[in-house]
Amino acid sequence: MSVDTIRWTGKAVRIIDQTKLPNKLVYIDCRDVDTLWHAIKTLQVRGAPALGIAAAFGVLLGIKGYKKDNSAAFVRYVCELCDYIGKSRPTAVNLFNALAQMRGLALNNVDKPVALLKAVLEAEARAIYEEDKAVCRAMGKHGAALIKNGGTYMTVCNAGGLATADYGTALGVFYAAKEAGKKFKVFALETRPLLQGARLTAWELMKNKIDVTLICDNMAATVMKDNKINGIFTGADRIAANGDAANKIGTYMLGVLAKHHAVPFYIVAPKTTFDLKIDHGRKIPIEERSADEVTSFAGTPTAPKGVKVFNPSFDVTPHELISGIVTEYGVIKTPYDRNIKKALL
Amino acid sequence: MSVDTIRWTGKAVRIIDQTKLPNKLVYIDCRDVDTLWHAIKTLQVRGAPALGIAAAFGVLLGIKGYKKDNSAAFVRYVCELCDYIGKSRPTAVNLFNALAQMRGLALNNVDKPVALLKAVLEAEARAIYEEDKAVCRAMGKHGAALIKNGGTYMTVCNAGGLATADYGTALGVFYAAKEAGKKFKVFALETRPLLQGARLTAWELMKNKIDVTLICDNMAATVMKDNKINGIFTGADRIAANGDAANKIGTYMLGVLAKHHAVPFYIVAPKTTFDLKIDHGRKIPIEERSADEVTSFAGTPTAPKGVKVFNPSFDVTPHELISGIVTEYGVIKTPYDRNIKKALL
Numbered sequence: 001m002s003v004d005t006i007r008w009t010g011k012a013v014r015i016i017d018q019t020k021l022p023n024k025l026v027y028i029d030c031r032d033v034d035t036l037w038h039a040i041k042t043l044q045v046r047g048a049p050a051l052g053i054a055a056a057f058g059v060l061l062g063i064k065g066y067k068k069d070n071s072a073a074f075v076r077y078v079c080e081l082c083d084y085i086g087k088s089r090p091t092a093v094n095l096f097n098a099l100a101q102m103r104g105l106a107l108n109n110v111d112k113p114v115a116l117l118k119a120v121l122e123a124e125a126r127a128i129y130e131e132d133k134a135v136c137r138a139m140g141k142h143g144a145a146l147i148k149n150g151g152t153y154m155t156v157c158n159a160g161g162l163a164t165a166d167y168g169t170a171l172g173v174f175y176a177a178k179e180a181g182k183k184f185k186v187f188a189l190e191t192r193p194l195l196q197g198a199r200l201t202a203w204e205l206m207k208n209k210i211d212v213t214l215i216c217d218n219m220a221a222t223v224m225k226d227n228k229i230n231g232i233f234t235g236a237d238r239i240a241a242n243g244d245a246a247n248k249i250g251t252y253m254l255g256v257l258a259k260h261h262a263v264p265f266y267i268v269a270p271k272t273t274f275d276l277k278i279d280h281g282r283k284i285p286i287e288e289r290s291a292d293e294v295t296s297f298a299g300t301p302t303a304p305k306g307v308k309v310f311n312p313s314f315d316v317t318p319h320e321l322i323s324g325i326v327t328e329y330g331v332i333k334t335p336y337d338r339n340i341k342k343a344l345l
Numbered sequence: 346m347s348v349d350t351i352r353w354t355g356k357a358v359r360i361i362d363q364t365k366l367p368n369k370l371v372y373i374d375c376r377d378v379d380t381l382w383h384a385i386k387t388l389q390v391r392g393a394p395a396l397g398i399a400a401a402f403g404v405l406l407g408i409k410g411y412k413k414d415n416s417a418a419f420v421r422y423v424c425e426l427c428d429y430i431g432k433s434r435p436t437a438v439n440l441f442n443a444l445a446q447m448r449g450l451a452l453n454n455v456d457k458p459v460a461l462l463k464a465v466l467e468a469e470a471r472a473i474y475e476e477d478k479a480v481c482r483a484m485g486k487h488g489a490a491l492i493k494n495g496g497t498y499m500t501v502c503n504a505g506g507l508a509t510a511d512y513g514t515a516l517g518v519f520y521a522a523k524e525a526g527k528k529f530k531v532f533a534l535e536t537r538p539l540l541q542g543a544r545l546t547a548w549e550l551m552k553n554k555i556d557v558t559l560i561c562d563n564m565a566a567t568v569m570k571d572n573k574i575n576g577i578f579t580g581a582d583r584i585a586a587n588g589d590a591a592n593k594i595g596t597y598m599l600g601v602l603a604k605h606h607a608v609p610f611y612i613v614a615p616k617t618t619f620d621l622k623i624d625h626g627r628k629i630p631i632e633e634r635s636a637d638e639v640t641s642f643a644g645t646p647t648a649p650k651g652v653k654v655f656n657p658s659f660d661v662t663p664h665e666l667i668s669g670i671v672t673e674y675g676v677i678k679t680p681y682d683r684n685i686k687k688a689l690l
Contacts, residue, residue, distance in 0.1 A: 156563075187655075190639065199649075202649050211653075213654065217561070218595030219655065219656075220598065249567065253598070294561060297642045302543050303540070303559055304367040307559050308557065310560050310568065312567060315567035
C-alpha cells in the first residue's frame with residue numbers, strides 16, 4: 001500500500017478520512033486532541049494497529065502546546081490525556097497498549113525536565129509508528145507461506161494498509177504473497193453496517209492489482225460451499241491469553257462457517273493486539289454503536305422509524321475455531337494458552 | 346397483516362411498491378403485462394407465494410384485451426404469455442407452478458369458446474389467490490405450535506404478508522402464535538443487498554406489535570452465541586424432492602450457524618413452493634442479480650468503481666440442516682424424501 005494512512009507532521013496527526021473512501025481520497029490534519037478523538041470515534045481513522053499509533057500521536061498533539069515547566073504536573077497531564085484518548089473506543093487493545101506505553105514512559109521519567117520528557121515521548125510515538133511498519137512486513141512474510149499459488153481466500157472488514165502504518169495485517173499476508181510471485185483470488189465481505197470491506201478492502205486490493213470479488217456478508221456461506229476456499233484471513237482488535245479473538249462483527253460467523261466447510265481460519269495480528277491480562281474472550285469489552293449506522297444510509301432511512309436495533313461492532317471468535325494466529329514472531333498454533341505466552345513473553 | 350400486498354381489480358394487478366417501503370406505502374396498478382413483468386423483475390412485488398399470484402394475475406392482464414374468437418389461437422397466446430412471464434425471475438417455483446396451472450387449464454379447455462376460456466382462467470387465478478390466504482392460515486396454525494411463550498426467534502428476508510396474499514409463511518407463524526396469546530421476541534436480519542428484512546419484515550412486525558430487533562446479517566452468529574435463540578423460521582423459494590430448500594441469500598448461513606448453536610431451524614412454505622421434479626437442491630436455478638445492488642445505495646457508490654461482484658439472490662440449505670418444513674398439511678420432518686411425498690402427493 002502506497003497510501004499514507006497516518007503520520008505525525010510535527011504539528012498535526014495527518015490521516016486519511018476513511019469515511020470518504022472509496023469516493024474521495026481526503027487527508028485531514030488533526031491539530032488538537034479533540035479533533036483526533038472525534039476522528040477515532042467516527043472511524044475516520046480505524047483499524048487496531050492504526051488506533052495504537054493514533055493514540056500515541058494523540059499524546060504528542062496534547063503536549064505540543066504545554067508551556068509550564070513542572071515535570072510532576074506535566075506527567076499528571078499526560079496521564080489525563082491518556083485517560084481521555086482511551087475513552088474514544090473500547091475494543092481495540094492496541095490503543096490502550098500504546099497509551100500504557102506513553103504513560104509508563106512519562107511516569108518513569110518524572111525526574112526529567114519537561115523539554116526532555118516531551119522529546120522522549122515524541123521518540124516513543126515515532127517508534128510505535130516505525131515498529132508497526134516492520135511488524136506488518138514480518139507478519140506478511142510469515143502469513144504468505146500459508147498462501148497457495150492459485151488459491152482462493154476470504155477476508156472481512158479492512159485489515160490492510162488503511163488499518164496500519166504499513167501494508168496491513170490480514171491484507172499484508174496477501175500483499176507479501178503477491179510480492180513473492182503468487183497468484184490467488186480474494187473474496188472480500190462488504191462488512192455491514194459501515195462497509196469497510198466494500199469501501200476500503202476492495203479499494204486497497206484493486207489498487208494493488210489483487211483479484212478481488214466483493215460479496216455481501218450473508219453470501220460467505222454459499223461461497224464457501226460452492227467454491228474451494230483455501231483459507232480465511234482476518235485481523236483482530238484484541239486477543240485474550242487463551243487465543244479467543246475479538247474482531248469486526250462477522251468474524252465469528254466466518255469462524256463457524258469455516259469449521260463447517262473445513263476451511264483453515266487464520267487471525268493476523270501483532271503482539272500489541274494481545275491482552276494477556278484477559279484470560280478469556282468473554283471478558284473483552286465489545287463496543288455497541290449507534291442504531292443509525294444500521295437504519296439509514298447516506299441520509300436515506302432503510303428501516304422503519306424507531307425500530308429497535310442491536311449493533312455490536314465486534315464479536316469474539318473462540319480459539320478452538322482458529323487454525324493459527326499469524327504474528328511478527330511466526331504462526332502461533334494450538335494449544336494457544338501455552339504457545340501465546342511462549343511466543344510473546 | 347392488514348395490508349393488501351396484491352389484488353386483481355378486474356382491470357389491473359394492484360400491488361404495493363415494496364421498493365418504496367418503509368418510507369412510503371405506495372400502490373401501483375399494473376395495467377399491462379409488461380408493467381407487471383417489470384414490477385416482478387425489480388422486486389416491487391416479491392416473495393415466492395406472491396409471485397405465484399402475480400403470475401396468474403399477469404395472465405389475466407394479458408388476455409383481458411384479447412378480441413379474436415379462435416380458441417386454438419387464444420390458447421397458443423396464453424402459452425406464449427406464460428413463457429414470457431416465466432422469464433421475469435428464475436428461482437421461486439411458485440411462479441412456474443401458477444403458470445403451469447393456468448397453461449394446463451387453457452390447454453385442457455381448447456375446445457371451449459374464448460369467452461368461457463377467459464372466465465375459467467380468471468376463476469383459476471382468483472382461486473390461486475384465495476387458496477394462498479387459506480394456506481397461510483394453515484401454515485401459521487401448524488407453525489405456531491413450535492413457538493414457545495417467552496421465546497426468542499430469528500428470521501431473514503421477508504416471508505410475511507408482503508410475500509403472500511395473507512399474513513405470510515415464516516411471519517405467519519409469528520402472527521398465529523401472537524393470536525394464540527404467546528409472547529416472544531424476534532431478531533430480523535436486515536438481508537443485504539436489498540434490505541427486505543430491515544425495510545419489510547421490521548415494518549410488518551412493528552405494525553403487528555411483535556417485539557422485533559433489527560440486526561445486520563453478520564450479527565446473527567454472535568446473537569445465537571450470546572442469546573438463547575429458540576428457533577429460526579424462514580420462507581423458501583423452491584424446495585427439492587429431498588427437502589433441500591432455496592431461499593433468500595443468507596438462509597444457508599443461518600442453517601449452518603443454527604446447527605453449530607443447536608438452534609432448531611424451520612422452513613415455512615406451502616405445497617406450491619415444492620418442486621418434486623427436482624431431486625436435489627443443486628439443480629435449483631439460482632438468480633444472480635446486478636452488481637449495482639451491492640456497489641451503491643440510493644445513488645451513492647459504496648464500493649470502488651468497476652469492482653467485481655458476486656450477487657446471488659438465493660442459496661440452498663441442504664435438508665440435513667433443516668429441523669422441519671412447516672406446510673399447510675403440518676410439519677414435515679426427516680426423512681424428507683419419503684415424508685414430503687407422503688404429505689404432498
